[in-house]
Amino acid sequence: MTWLVPLLVLVPLLGAAVALGLLNHQKLQRAITVVVLVVALAVAATLMVLVDQHGTIVVQVGGWDAPYGISLVVDRLSALLLTVSASVLLVVLLFSIGQGLAADDGEAPVTIFYPTYLVLAAGVLDSFIAGDLFNLYVAFEMLLVASYVLITLGGSEQRVRAGTTYIVTSLIASAIFLAAIGLVYGATGTVNIAQISERMAALPEHVQLLLHTMLLIGFGIKAAVFPLAFWLPDSYPTAPAPVTAVFAGLLTKVGIYAIIRLETIIFPRPQLNTVLLIVAILTMVVGVLGAVSQTDVKRLLSFTLISHIGFMVMGVGLGSVAGTAAAVFYTVHHIVVQTTLFLVSGLMERVGGTTSTRSLGGLLKAAPLLAALYLVPAFNLGGIPPFSGFIGKLGLFRAAAIDGSPLAYATIAAGVVTSLLTLYALMRVWDAAFWRPKPAAEAAAPHASTAEPHAHLRSPEPAPLTVSEETGKAFHPGGSVTVTDAPHASRASSPETAPTATQDGVGEAPTRVKLPRMLVGVTTVAVLGSVALTVVAGPLYGYATRAAESLESPDRYVQAVLGGTR
Amino acid sequence: MTVTLVLVIAMAVLFSCGVYLLLERSLTRMLLGFLLLGNALNLLLLVMSGAAGNPPIGKSSEGITDPLPQAFALTAIVITFAVSAFLLALIHRSWKLSRADEVEVDEADVAIGRERDEPADEDPETTTDAEQEATR
Numbered sequence: 153m154t155w156l157v158p159l160l161v162l163v164p165l166l167g168a169a170v171a172l173g174l175l176n177h178q179k180l181q182r183a184i185t186v187v188v189l190v191v192a193l194a195v196a197a198t199l200m201v202l203v204d205q206h207g208t209i210v211v212q213v214g215g216w217d218a219p220y221g222i223s224l225v226v227d228r229l230s231a232l233l234l235t236v237s238a239s240v241l242l243v244v245l246l247f248s249i250g251q252g253l254a255a256d257d258g259e260a261p262v263t264i265f266y267p268t269y270l271v272l273a274a275g276v277l278d279s280f281i282a283g284d285l286f287n288l289y290v291a292f293e294m295l296l297v298a299s300y301v302l303i304t305l306g307g308s309e310q311r312v313r314a315g316t317t318y319i320v321t322s323l324i325a326s327a328i329f330l331a332a333i334g335l336v337y338g339a340t341g342t343v344n345i346a347q348i349s350e351r352m353a354a355l356p357e358h359v360q361l362l363l364h365t366m367l368l369i370g371f372g373i374k375a376a377v378f379p380l381a382f383w384l385p386d387s388y389p390t391a392p393a394p395v396t397a398v399f400a401g402l403l404t405k406v407g408i409y410a411i412i413r414l415e416t417i418i419f420p421r422p423q424l425n426t427v428l429l430i431v432a433i434l435t436m437v438v439g440v441l442g443a444v445s446q447t448d449v450k451r452l453l454s455f456t457l458i459s460h461i462g463f464m465v466m467g468v469g470l471g472s473v474a475g476t477a478a479a480v481f482y483t484v485h486h487i488v489v490q491t492t493l494f495l496v497s498g499l500m501e502r503v504g505g506t507t508s509t510r511s512l513g514g515l516l517k518a519a520p521l522l523a524a525l526y527l528v529p530a531f532n533l534g535g536i537p538p539f540s541g542f543i544g545k546l547g548l549f550r551a552a553a554i555d556g557s558p559l560a561y562a563t564i565a566a567g568v569v570t571s572l573l574t575l576y577a578l579m580r581v582w583d584a585a586f587w588r589p590k591p592a593a594e595a596a597a598p599h600a601s602t603a604e605p606h607a608h609l610r611s612p613e614p615a616p617l618t619v620s621e622e623t624g625k626a627f628h629p630g631g632s633v634t635v636t637d638a639p640h641a642s643r644a645s646s647p648e649t650a651p652t653a654t655q656d657g658v659g660e661a662p663t664r665v666k667l668p669r670m671l672v673g674v675t676t677v678a679v680l681g682s683v684a685l686t687v688v689a690g691p692l693y694g695y696a697t698r699a700a701e702s703l704e705s706p707d708r709y710v711q712a713v714l715g716g717t718r
Numbered sequence: 719m720t721v722t723l724v725l726v727i728a729m730a731v732l733f734s735c736g737v738y739l740l741l742e743r744s745l746t747r748m749l750l751g752f753l754l755l756g757n758a759l760n761l762l763l764l765v766m767s768g769a770a771g772n773p774p775i776g777k778s779s780e781g782i783t784d785p786l787p788q789a790f791a792l793t794a795i796v797i798t799f800a801v802s803a804f805l806l807a808l809i810h811r812s813w814k815l816s817r818a819d820e821v822e823v824d825e826a827d828v829a830i831g832r833e834r835d836e837p838a839d840e841d842p843e844t845t846t847d848a849e850q851e852a853t854r
Contacts, residue, residue: 286790286793290793290797293797293801297797297800297801297804300801300804301804304808304811307811307815308815309815309816312808312811312812312815313821315808316745316748316808316812316821317821319805319808320740320748323740323752323755323801324737324740327755327756327759330759330763330794331759331762333790334759334762334763334765334766334787334790335762335766337763337766337767337768337786337787337790338765338766338767338768341768343786
């Protein structure tokens, strides 16, 4: 069944090419994109079962044996993340289709969405199966270039500014990574991860430390760990909701995946584990403090994203099977939950017209189902007991307690505080956006636009806000109004604005909002998926533990990849 | 395998100029910085090449260099090319939007900074609650 592995990259890339050729056939383009991701998900799920039964699958591309050719390796960690990523990619794609991100006919920036999305998918999936560092670099570049396009989609002024921060940071991260690959090659004479793992121990200590640090910084920027995370809350919130959702769910986790590989296979010795634990504490605490001080839902969620990256780094930094297993489980949990929350924030923006907690309000009355959809993943992220967030955190804390060092206990303390503050931040959004009665928000909204001069600056997208204010004023005398077709309204009122900049969720409805059925449906599926993680937590944790066991004994990986050549 | 000092020095100069320019505010300088950085990385990859092994075709390894870093450099050149094309498009877009190729100031950041200077601004929730009372 080894022929399945390259399909994960080939199918999305070919799909992207076909979709690019069908720029004028929106429906066909959409159908192809969905089919491609369904195929990728099926392949990934099959691989997940196969790998668990028969062990690591290795494909030597082109028939060249391991150290010379390119190896694609699927072990349990890869297979698990492949499956989760493929399903998240599919769900977000359906959401964006429902949102009509691409339904605006004839607009250039929009038709490019699907092909770019597929290239992003190919990059993400490729980075999970890459068996050598250079291939990993190429996969990263693939997903990064696609993400540059997606984050500046529509090319509004806000997005160009936010995109520039993201792009420059990513460019520097890639440069550091490529330089590290060059140095690794100079030091070990190979870029095959299995062979590096064999040869690394023979290098002098300081050379190892240099390579280790460089790779860690390169991956750390991508994963957004504390000192290297400044770019994330600046750039993510301005993108359209589905794009932010998929970035938040997957791109940082690709960095985490690379860090897990680095710490287990390439540098199995606990050389930098103390540093990792300290970084984990700082990431958790600084991230969540940022979240607490935010008044914009999307920015707030971006900060919780950073802070929860700390949990995964903590698991990796413990350097034990229990720690790595918990980190793997937590990664899966966080991919699903964070993506879901960003999708929900997209819906909130659609209902309330803004994501600022200062002007949102009364959403509980306006959209009761949305309130439920927000509350479940919010509790999940905060780690309320029945949910997978609790199980993941419990696993991490247990692993830290087994470790028993003072630093490990300090990370437990930081983790508990972070969970509480996460819950506080998310419940504050709940209070302001859902629980608070609508009149309060309506009274606050005009105040925000007149008396408070910089209130409109707060919104990451001034265009939709002004539009919603206009429509809001126009509708106010009428009392109860049904929602107009948001993209058309925005286009009519601000013709210069690119349609993509405004269409992700502009809508103003004083009383009862009818959300598009597909959006609610897809978001419900995402929420149910995050709840399902709790239901299957037992088998999933078992899988994560088995994955961690094979990671913590790198010989098995090396044997699987290089076995044929001995 | 010996390394030419000239290459190393050139690489160092390219690296420092590249990083310096990349941190500039002007987008065009950033592009130039990225190009310099890309070339520095290609030089690094070449400098890192090891001794030639036995060639798959032919008999002696004389006159043959390590092919792998060259393949890396070629791939890196292609990626640099693609990214520069994207950056150029971004610069063009930025120019069309604001007639300037500088990175805009993040207005949300400015607002946060301004808020810190105003001690009267309380916690957003409490203010809105107070307003709610006032409007009633």
